[in-house]
Amino acid sequence: xxxxxxxxxxxxxxxxxxxxxxxxxxxxxxxxxxxxxxxxxxxxxxxxxxxxxxxxxxxxxxxxxxxxxxxxxxxxxxxxxxxxxxxxxx
Numbered sequence: 283x284x285x286x287x288x289x290x291x292x293x294x295x296x297x298x299x300x301x302x303x304x305x306x307x308x309x310x311x312x313x314x315x316x317x318x319x320x321x322x323x324x325x326x327x328x329x330x331x332x333x334x335x336x337x338x339x340x341x342x343x344x345x346x347x348x349x350x351x352x353x354x355x356x357x358x359x360x361x362x363x364x365x366x367x368x369x370x371x372x
Contacts, residue, residue: 285313285357288364296323310340311353313363328365337368 287303297303298321305316314334318325328338340347341364347355357363 284359286360286362287313287317288362290365290367292367293324293327293365296327297321307357309353310342310347310355310357310363313357314340314353339366339368340364341366 284304285307287305289297289301289303294300297317303317303320305313305320307313307316314328318328328335334340334353342350342355342357343361344364347353
């Protein structure tokens, strides 16, 4: 399954400055795992001890994965996974 992962601007230096990476996967977790295999520097930015970092939000076709099945959310050919870093401040 070809899944497109949108890389936000702050993380692009860790993905060869790519805005979009296409991977084969059946779940969101597999897609992010494939991304980290292709671009190992992404792993420490997205995960901490195998768990997705709290400040990283993942959307599948504009739906927040926290309201779906988290990393076990199935993906299909053509789906888009967007990595959205949380923004804080005042």
